[in-house]
Amino acid sequence: xxxxxKIPTKVYVLNGPxxxxxxxxxxxxYGADTLDDIAGQLEDMARAQDVEVDFRQSNHEGHLxxxxxxxxxxxxxxxxxxxxxxxxxxxxxxxxxxxITTPVIEVHLSNPHKREEFRHKSFVGQAAKxxxxxxxxxxxxxxxxxxxxx
Numbered sequence: 001x002x003x004x005x006k007i008p009t010k011v012y013v014l015n016g017p018x019x020x021x022x023x024x025x026x027x028x029x030y031g032a033d034t035l036d037d038i039a040g041q042l043e044d045m046a047r048a049q050d051v052e053v054d055f056r057q058s059n060h061e062g063h064l065x066x067x068x069x070x071x072x073x074x075x076x077x078x079x080x081x082x083x084x085x086x087x088x089x090x091x092x093x094x095x096x097x098x099x100i101t102t103p104v105i106e107v108h109l110s111n112p113h114k115r116e117e118f119r120h121k122s123f124v125g126q127a128a129k130x131x132x133x134x135x136x137x138x139x140x141x142x143x144x145x146x147x148x149x150x
Contacts, residue, residue: 009050011147012071013042013140014064015057016084022109030109033137042140049148051077061086065096072100078147079104080140083124087112090123097127103150107143108133 015035018025023034033041039055046053054076058064064083071079081104086093097104106125111134113120125131129150132143 010052010076012076012079013055014081016086017059031136038137068096072102080143082107087122087124094123094127103129105143106131107139
């Protein structure tokens, strides 16, 4: 009898606007790591746990919404979402998160509560399972660890 085919656990990691500029954009706030650096770190961590990471970035809100729906349709274990500036403005992302059962973990490199007042409200955080913020690139690793324990 053949061994059953093991379907890998998949975690989507979605990144919103301007995160493609990490490493050069305000490094005093966001650090020196690029998005590729963070993706590599997560892929190494995921591989050690026999997990597949689907790492994506878009400056377009609709792409993020489509990818949230896709994560649900594909049976992803979780979504790690750094919505960037959409955190504070996107009712549409809030609604997309509420419309799926896949747990979503909001992640931020900086701590929005230590920044400008308009960054203190998160529409995404109101719908997400939880939020990890303020630990730089480590925020993503902590979010992946949390996702795998859900």
